[in-house]
Amino acid sequence: MPPVVKNIIMLNVLLLLAYYAVGSVFGIDLNRLLGLYFPKSEQFKPLQIVTHMFMHGGFLHLFFNMYALFIFGPILENVWGPKRFFIFYMVCGLGAAFTHELVIFFQYNHLVQSLSPENLQLVLNEGTALLNKGQGFVDPTMQSLQILLNTPTIGASGAIFGVLLAFGVLFPNTQLMLLFPPIALRAKYLVIGYGAIELYLAVTQPGSDIAHVAHLGGMLFGYLLIRYWRKTTNTLY
DSSP states (O other), X not given: XXXXXXXXXXXXXXXXXXXXXXXXXXXXXXXXXXXXXXXXXXXXXXXXXXHGGGOOSSHHHHHHXXXXXXXXXXXXHHHHOHHHHHHHHHHHHHHHHHHHHHHHHHHHHHHHHTSXXXXXXXXXXXXXXXXXXXXXXXXXXXXXXXXXXXXXXXXXXXXXXXXXHHHHHHSTTOEEEOSSSOOEEEHHHHHHHXXXXXXXXXXXXXXXXXXXXXXXXXXXXXXXHHHHHHHHSSSOO
16 A cells, blocks of 8 residues: 555544544543634634544544545555645645535525624624533524534545546546445446535535535545646646
8 A cells, every 4th residue: 555545544543543532531522623613613723624634423434435545545646656646635635625614604604694793793702602511592593603613524525535536537437346236337437426416415405414515625626636737747647
């Protein structure tokens, strides 16, 4: 396994173990410390822009992301080299975060316009403390804003979808055997299928716990970076 893929997987596994250990021993939720919040939240820290990409909510969340990286990542890293692959992975992850935060920005503005200045300030000043006590506002708009500002985004999915996109672009006709259902499919059709599903879910389930727009953002930024590399270099490797 090439070094960047190996180290990314190891870091994600170690942080999941730390999440369990620190939560069990000290009662501290690392996902709430290192997950990404909207900048208007009092819990937002600039470091979260990077750290959220390496945090996961549980074993299955980690497994599916790292399994996809294990399958597709080594091929791309061997083709591009460690430096370019690492740049690509980070750009996709950060692009996914930017896309997700942009959607939250529009949601935030929509909610703010429905609140009086007093109620808005009440949510900003006391929303986090109340939520930590398991309490929410009675007003549904205030409650929605409270949850929006205090829900962290975690996971490597945006970067992983970028990796999947890159594999489909570089090796479009490679035959892949799916597990569910067990059928053979060319890489380009797999990427198109995933993209279509994520777009559908993003439109039909805007309040979902899964950041479908972030997945699309990872694919979009990955595609734009590949296009940029193709214009500025003779080859992609």
